[in-house]
Amino acid sequence: MIRTICYGIWAVIALMVVWCEVISIYSSRRIPGFVRMLETLAARPYRTAVLFVGWMWIGWHFFAR
Amino acid sequence: MVSGIFSGLIALVVLLIALIALRFARIMLNQRVVRGAGAKGAQLSVKSPQPSMSALSHHLPLSIFAVFASVAYSWIAAGTKPFTWGADLLCAIAFAPMAAAAFVRFRRMREARRHDGEFRGLQEPYQALEPWLLVVGLLILWELVTYFAGFGGHREEFPTLSVLYNSAASLRPTKAILFLLWLCLGWGLFRP
Incomplete structure (x- = not known):
């Protein structure tokens, strides 16, 4: 249940x-749509760096580990 | 009952994937991000020029190759098992082009910021993002609730996103689609 x-x-x-x-x-x-929301999130340099680490972690967590 | 809900969930995810893919396709074909003309507080503005046919035909073979290569790579990656060197390797290889793209994007944004002083990038009013913030907040909250509630051997009763993923990824085609989506997400976020 x-x-x-x-x-x-x-x-x-x-x-x-x-x-x-x-x-x-x-x-x-x-x-904004989903893509526009992501573009907004990635609109500044350091946000891009943080998002990149997050993207790598997602890939590693789901596909490698 | 549970399998019915899960099938519905999968159908919803597929629908969302289709919507996002359409949106990505539209943006990649019809929009390019250019710096707004010189005014104070210059921002990245999105123009929607109609791409010329020559420009399209110039990039089309490369785009088609990239799509086929990504699909093939995703299929191969979906054939690996987690905690094996193959899975590690294929995941790590996927990091490389995205890292290069992210680095170029990072450098360009920093340069633009240095030149324009008040460069603030693509902006959306905070209020416009509220629906998304609400959904993302709810998603994170529910993930945390199920994660902590599942301790003590109750994981089956409190499925987290990872459990949902494991169910979906038990089929190679589904896992390949998810891997491809992950690549698309990376390219969408970090393309220079």
């Missing part, structure tokens, strides 16, 4: 991500 609820909440979070992208499209991009 708990497991089902957990999966349900993950599904809701995934839905919210999709919903954000959808409202971004329907708001004529007044609300």
